[in-house]
Amino acid sequence: MAKINSKKKGNRVELELAKKLTERFGQEFKRVPMSGAWATNNRESEIREDAKEVLAGDIMCPKNFKFSVESKGRIDFNFWDLLNNDTEHLEIDDWIAQAEADAKLVGKEPLIYVKVNNRKPFVLFHSALLPNSNEKVLLYGDYRIMRFDYFMELTEAFFFEE
Amino acid sequence: MSQRREKSKSDREVFLDFVKKISEQEDADPKIQRVINEHFWELIDGEDKQQEEGKPS
Numbered sequence: 654m655a656k657i658n659s660k661k662k663g664n665r666v667e668l669e670l671a672k673k674l675t676e677r678f679g680q681e682f683k684r685v686p687m688s689g690a691w692a693t694n695n696r697e698s699e700i701r702e703d704a705k706e707v708l709a710g711d712i713m714c715p716k717n718f719k720f721s722v723e724s725k726g727r728i729d730f731n732f733w734d735l736l737n738n739d740t741e742h743l744e745i746d747d748w749i750a751q752a753e754a755d756a757k758l759v760g761k762e763p764l765i766y767v768k769v770n771n772r773k774p775f776v777l778f779h780s781a782l783l784p785n786s787n788e789k790v791l792l793y794g795d796y797r798i799m800r801f802d803y804f805m806e807l808t809e810a811f812f813f814e815e
Numbered sequence: 816m817s818q819r820r821e822k823s824k825s826d827r828e829v830f831l832d833f834v835k836k837i838s839e840q841e842d843a844d845p846k847i848q849r850v851i852n853e854h855f856w857e858l859i860d861g862e863d864k865q866q867e868e869g870k871p872s
Binding site: 736739773775 | 852854859
């Protein structure tokens with residue numbers, strides 16, 4: 654039962670994210686059916702490259718969108734764990750590994766969208782993409798954590814290849 | 816004159832120094848852990864939350 658609810662929640666978060674991206678950019682973003690590393694699981698398949706590009710990650714994005722998007726919905730998230738070296742295994746590292754694998758497959762940048770219950774969403778992306786920004790919450794390894802609404806205010810050039 | 820003026824650390828920088836120091840401790844007080852976690856959550860949804868709270872019901 655819990656697993657079903659968790660899957661439903663994940664689907665809902667993906668749908669919400671696709672809607673927000675579509676509204677922001679005026680181009681169609683859609684949830685990948687049966688997503689969850691679809692492209693990663695099918696990396697050896699003979700599917701056309703352009704199809705892989707669209708299907709990598711959790712959200713189908715326009716072709717020239719720079720990011721491969723992973724979406725995560727969780728009940729809770731503890732920032733303390735990111736700061737403290739005692740925590741042996743962090744789920745966020747799995748998210749990053751998965752996002753990087755999918756992004757690498759299609760030559761895009763990994764982007765992780767995180768929605769926690771009763772909290773505003775945030776994103777993780779390579780901090781090198783936005784080296785001079787003051788709009789940061791926290792740096793985690795090579796990644797910057799940023800409020801999603803601030804992230805969405807960045808210019809089109811940040812998100813799309815010319 | 817201005818050369819001698821040293822920019823003091825912002826509240827945020829002071830806080831981050833504190834967080835760094837605490838996070839290096841093996842057994843940090845769980846209360847402090849919670850405060851630090853909540854601080855970062857406030858950076859994510861603090862402003863909007865405050866605005867929403869300020870709205871008349």
